[in-house]
Each structure stands twice: as structure tokens, then as C-alpha cells.
Amino acid sequence: MPSLQGKTLLVTGASSGIGRALCELLVERGVKVLGVTRHPAALSEEVLPIEADLTRREEVSAIFQGLGKIDGLVNCAGVAYLSRILDGTPADWEEMWRVNVMALALCCQLSLKHFPAGGGRIVNLCSMSGHRVPPSGGFYAPTKFAVRAITEALRSELKAAGLPIQVACVSPGYVDTPLLDQYFRGREDALSQTRAAMKMLDPEDVAWAILGILEAPAHVEIADILMRSSGQMM
Ligand SMILES: NC(=O)c1ccc[n+]([C@@H]2O[C@H](COP(=O)([O-])OP(=O)(O)OC[C@H]3O[C@@H](n4cnc5c(N)ncnc54)[C@H](OP(=O)(O)O)[C@@H]3O)[C@@H](O)[C@H]2O)c1
Known part of the structure; x- marks a missing residue:
């Protein structure tokens, strides 16, 4: 397994x-x-900050201005609202689309020229909601279907261009993070019931899966990791 020691990653x-x-x-x-x-x-110690609002395209571009070489990019930023197609707020759809889809795709594109000739890896946070549409999930699932499609499109384009950069997704079910408070906004009872019904994944469980992709031998290209709490039904 290649060591990540001494590498530079953008998260x-x-x-x-x-x-x-x-x-x-x-x-x-x-x-x-x-x-x-x-x-x-809010960053952990020793993480070097790059301040950017990912809803703003010029701020996404600014991340890469003057950035040196990176060996990997992990697109973890995301927004989730339970905002139905039936009656959801378009402003919520737009924020999810900008952060989950546009910023992710632009970060993928702009990162490419920062990889060394030997290549590197990109990991995009998808979701189980990028694989099936939860009945009440509204506009969030469409953004995650797009993440999966962008990842696959980029993979093909990188192969066609002969660039040795690998791209993968990770697709978790419920993970106990602040995102769920946002997702269940106004339906706090449903969040309490969901928490009571299962031990959700911890963020560290998903972080280990991402690490497995980043540390895989160079000839092993992981496309996607689907992972759920053993207590989650679908
Ligand atoms: N939690 C789950 O159940 C779950 C399940 C499946 C997939 N996922 C996906 O996993 C990823 C990480 O989610 P999480 O649960 O770790 O969420 P989280 O704890 O709420 O963290 C979200 C992160 O996104 C960043 N972010 C949001 N809007 C931003 C913006 N406009 N500009 C810059 N950064 C922004 C936040 O940074 P700042 O606020 O500091 O800027 C924060 O670091 C997301 O893509 C999510 O869709 C989560």
C-alpha cells in the first residue's frame, strides 16, 4: 500500500x-x-486553511490560484435539505446544486493541473441517495445522482486523455454529523426517531473508507464504496 506520508491533499x-x-x-x-x-x-490543528464559500464560483476558482502541487483532492463539502419537488424552496435547491454539484465539478476540473505527472486521486462524497431516491428526499438525491455521473464522466475523460489520475465516490447512508440537523430541519421528531432506531455511521467510519481509496495500490481503482449502518433499512 503506498504511504501518504509527505503527500499534500486538498479537502x-x-x-x-x-x-x-x-x-x-x-x-x-x-x-x-x-x-x-x-x-x-473550526479546522483541526495542523490543517492549513483555505477560506472559500463554495456557492460562489469566483471563490472556488480562487482556491486554486497560487496553489502548488497536490497529490489528492477529496470533495467532502455538501449541503442537504429535505426540500421536496412538490413544494420545496428553490433557494434551497440552488444552494444544494451549487455546493454539491457545481463546486464539486469545478474543484475536480481546476485541480487537474496541480497533480504531478505521476497522477493522484480524487474522491467525491456521493451518498446512498445517489443510488436510490428516498421517498421524502426531494432535491437532495438529484444532486447526488449528479455527483455519481460527474465522477463516472470524469473517469472516462481522464482515461481518454491518458491522465493517470483516479477518481472515486464514497456513498454512505446516514452518518451522524451536523448535516442531519440541517436535513431534518423542521422534522426534528423524525431525526430523533431515526437516531433511536439505529446506530448511525460515525464520520470516522466514512473517513476510513476514503483513506482506503487513497491508500490503495496504484493499479487498484476503486469506483465507489456503498456503506450503511447495519441498522439502516434502505
Ligand atoms: N451525514 C450524512 O448522513 C451523509 C450521508 C451521505 C452523504 N453525505 C455527504 O457527505 C459530505 C459531508 O457531509 P457531512 O455529513 O460531513 O456534513 P457536515 O458535517 O454538515 O459538513 C459539511 C461541510 O460542508 C461545508 N460547506 C457547506 N456549504 C459550504 C459552502 N457554501 N462553502 C464552503 N463549504 C461549505 C461545511 O464547511 P463550512 O460550513 O465550514 O464552510 C462543512 O465543512 C456531504 O457531501 C454530504 O452530502 C453525508
């Missing part, structure tokens, strides 16, 4: 949940971690 969503747990694992492994966030004070 979005580094201030919270899965991204924050991943940053801590990477720092322990001697990785130089550049963490993208709107709240630099």
Missing part, C-alpha cells in the same frame, strides 16, 4: 463531519492537509 468540507474526521486521519499520517471552509477557526 473541502474540512471543518465538520466526514471532512473533519478525514483531515485528522490524514494529519496523523504525516499528510500536509489544505482544508477548504468558510470557518477556518
